[in-house]
Amino acid sequence: MSEARTVHLLRHGATVRPGLLLGHLDVAITAPGIADCVRVAAGVTFTQVVSSDLSRAAACAAALGAPVRHDARWRELDFGAWDGRDPATLPADALAAFWHDPDANPPPGGERWSALVARVAAALADLPDATLAVTHGGAIRAALASACGFDARQVWAFDLPCAALLTLKLWPDTAQIVALRT
Template identity: 35%
Template sequence: MPDTLIDFLRHGEPVGGRCYRGNGVDDPLTETGWSQMWSALGEACPWDAVISSPLQRCHAFAQALGERHDLPVRIDARFREVGFGSWEGRTPDQILADNADEYHAFHADPLCNRPAGAEPLEQFGKRVAEGLNELLETCPGKHLLVIAHAGVIRAALGNVLQADPAGWYRTRIDNAGLTRFRLGGQGLRLEFHNLPVLPEASNHT
């Protein structure tokens, strides 16, 4: 049986600029965001199916990709972004101006110092791990694309690499960045992280 491959694609730039955009803010992609995602994938289509966060900055592109390549697309709410509670929709500068201590405490230890009303990081990591493990168990030998968020990709990395959740935010994940996990004879491994262009896209230029 071939290896199981799961690619994660972060959404492109959303409307509204940089802010704490969790699962409580559902901004669409900008034109730049759409372009970032199409550029990352090119004309390549190595996948058997697409799985998407329900938030429109992911799902709208998933639907368009599925239509272009005649791929099945389904939503999995476990891959929605983490909830930021009282920080939803606010910029770092706004939070710093209102409560610099809270902002710095979060970045020093995001596991223990959550914004008011935010989703617990361990709970978030558990749901992402459940979604990822279900794909690995139910789709052996398949190549899947998950369109999701920076937090989701960090949680997936943390699960695979067995990293402490307190350190997840030290990982950079760009708009339309690509991360791949491979399940084969050596177990589940990280193959690449935060690539700007899908490797298979070079065969379609």
């Protein structure tokens, strides 16, 4: 069995538009949001930084003082017509169906859960040991689904507020088994 890789997944800090469904919509990050990410990242050891190409993640990554490689596969779920909307303004039945089964009930014009998991799984597989990925809540949940075999409903049990940090230890043999079940 080859060596395990340790990867750190950091959710971007607070944005200027909190409480909205922010998928591919590019919104600014707040100065306190950047500071929170810098503070949290100071507690981990990493040799490189990979970031979503959306500015709310990229700005946090840039503040860490290390070279950053941008990778669009680490973007948030594409909420389609719901992107940038307050969930309270959406049809309650459609939103409930999405939260219950995001693969069978994606947002109108948006991305299926399985597509998010597939692109994040590919991005996760490409991360070398000791990498910090600055990304989004949905992408972190998709990484958990891929690496640990959790289904869409199980990953919502994880509280991932802005600037949340998750560290995964990934063994090659385990990753291959999980990939076969996906």
